Amino acid sequence: MPPAPYDVAALLGLPVEKLEEVQRTDPGDPGNGVWFLWTGGGECVVLRRYHVLRTKLDLLFEAKVLAHLTHRGWNVPSTVAGPIAYGERLWAATRFVPGEARRNETPEQRAERGAVLARLHADLRDLEIDLPQREGFFQGCDLVAMGNFQDWAPGVAGLRSQRPDLADWADRAMAGGIELVAERNLLDLPQTVVHGDFAEWNVHFDPLGVIDFDLAHTDSRSWEFVMARVHRSPELLTAYQQKATELGIPLSAEELAAIEPLERIFRINMVMADLWTGQHAGRFNLESIEHQLGRTGWPRP
Numbered sequence: 217m218p219p220a221p222y223d224v225a226a227l228l229g230l231p232v233e234k235l236e237e238v239q240r241t242d243p244g245d246p247g248n249g250v251w252f253l254w255t256g257g258g259e260c261v262v263l264r265r266y267h268v269l270r271t272k273l274d275l276l277f278e279a280k281v282l283a284h285l286t287h288r289g290w291n292v293p294s295t296v297a298g299p300i301a302y303g304e305r306l307w308a309a310t311r312f313v314p315g316e317a318r319r320n321e322t323p324e325q326r327a328e329r330g331a332v333l334a335r336l337h338a339d340l341r342d343l344e345i346d347l348p349q350r351e352g353f354f355q356g357c358d359l360v361a362m363g364n365f366q367d368w369a370p371g372v373a374g375l376r377s378q379r380p381d382l383a384d385w386a387d388r389a390m391a392g393g394i395e396l397v398a399e400r401n402l403l404d405l406p407q408t409v410v411h412g413d414f415a416e417w418n419v420h421f422d423p424l425g426v427i428d429f430d431l432a433h434t435d436s437r438s439w440e441f442v443m444a445r446v447h448r449s450p451e452l453l454t455a456y457q458q459k460a461t462e463l464g465i466p467l468s469a470e471e472l473a474a475i476e477p478l479e480r481i482f483r484i485n486m487v488m489a490d491l492w493t494g495q496h497a498g499r500f501n502l503e504s505i506e507h508q509l510g511r512t513g514w515p516r517p
Contacts, residue, residue: 220265220302220303221235221251221253221263221265222235223302224263224265224300224302224307225253225263225309227300227302228297228298228300228307228308228309229297230253230255230261230263230297230309231255231256231257232253232254232255232256233254233255233256233258234252234253234254235251235252235253235254235263236251236252237249237250237251238250238251238252238262246267246268246269246493246496247267247268248264248265248266248267248430249264249265250262250263250264250265251263251264252312253309260312261296261297261309261310261311261312262293262309262310262311262312263307263308263309264307264308264309264310265305265306265307266299266305266306266307266308266430267430268305269352270306270352271306271351271352272299272306273347273351274350274351274352274353275299275306275308276347277345277347277350277351277432277433278350278429278430278432279294279295280343280345280347281340281343281345281409281429281432282294282295282310282429283295284339284340284343285336285339285340285426286311288339290336290339290425290426291313291314291315291420291423291424291425291426292311292313292425292426292427292429293310293311293312293313293427293428293429294310294311295308295309295310295311296308296309296310296311297309313420313425313426313427314420314423314425315420315421315422315423315424315425316420316421316422317416317417317418317419317420317421318416318419318421319416319417321416321449323451324451325416326416326449326450326451326452326455327451327452327454327455328421328455329414329416329419329444329449329452329455330449330451330452330453330454330455330456330459331455331456331458331459332419332424332426333411333414333440333444333452333456334455334456334457334459334460334463334465335459335463336411336414336426337408337410337437337440337460337465338460338463338465340408340409340410341408341465343409345409348434349433349434350432350433350434352365353431353433353434354433355403355407355434355435355436355439356435356439356442356443356478356481356482356485357397357402357403357436357439357478357481358397358403359390359393359394359397359481359484359485360394362485362488363390363488366488366489366491366492367491367492367495368390368488368491370495371488371491371492371494371495372386372387372491374491374494374495374500375491375494375500375505378500378502379500379502379505381516381517382502382505382506382509384516384517385509385514385516385517386487386491386505386509388514388515388516388517389483389484389487389509389512389514390484392512392514393480393481393484393512393514396477396480396481397477397481400473400474400477402436402438402474402477402478402481405436405437405438405439405470405471405474406436406437406468406471407434407435407436408434408435408436408437409432409433409434410432410433410434410435410436410437410439410440410443411426411429411431411432411440411443412429412430412431412432412433412435412440412443413428413430413431413443413444414426414440414443414444415443415444415445416445416449431443436471436474436478437467437471438467438471438472438474438475438478439478441453441456441475442475442478442479442481442482443482446475447479453475480511480512480513483508483509483511483512483513484508484512486504486508487505487508487509487512490504490505490508491505
């Protein structure tokens with residue numbers, strides 16, 4: 217085990233009885249690193265090394281969301297200690313969330329996840345947060361802002377040097393996506409704080425808990441469903457609407473109609489992520505880029 221996790225634990229004031237690496241990454245990897253840390257008292261917390269793009273202001277948004285939900289009785293990974301800077305990255309210790317995710321959901325379990333999401337949104341309605349948007353985040357359908365932030369143009373230029381056909385396709389999809397967003401007024405959908413990745417692997421049961429708020433930000437509930445992979449979990453939406461109606465927050469016809477076009481926008485975002493990663497890693501995942509472009513709905517030029 218490299219010394220960094222032990223050094224960070226000491227700086228956070230956490231005694232280490234045992235450390236177990238959960239999400240393996242190389243020190244130079246831009247992504248998250250995760251370790252289970254058992255203290256001398258036998259308590260388990262989660263030691264996190266955050267993505268290279270995370271900032272303290274960014275993490276403050278997440279911490280406020282988690283503190284609010286903890287106060288409402290949710291089992292979520294609220295902050296225990298930190299964040300602190302170490303080795304040019306931000307680190308923190310967060311609460312361990314027990315339970316297990318359901319990797320192969322039944323239709324009934326997908327419906328249960330939908331009802332849980334409705335309850336989560338209901339408890340997030342009155343969250344008072346003095347940051348209109350999480351730093352470094354945008355609405356998922358704001359392709360112009362996201363493209364500027366994630367260096368879309370340089371990414372496409374780099375891709376063009378290897379696969380001009382994919383670069384032309386990416387440009388066509390981006391132009392079509394921007395037009396679709398404007399035509400359907402997707403940037404004008406009602407906004408709330410969303411989890412950002414409410415997929416089956418981020419919801420624990422027995423006991424109930426929700427993890428990985430790394431993508432929590434202000435966006436539409438329609439986008440939340442796209443990120444929850446509603447395209448393969450139709451029961452999720454049906455159960456959500458039923459529970460949301462009981463709670464007085466049903467999705468509007470406008471929000472429901474926005475899900476399908478946002479699924480196409482999501483695929484452009486996936487290409488964008490591949491291009492950003494490729495620029496920083498020095499190698500593009502051409503197979504993934506081609507696969508995601510094929511799912512945007514815009515044909516090859």
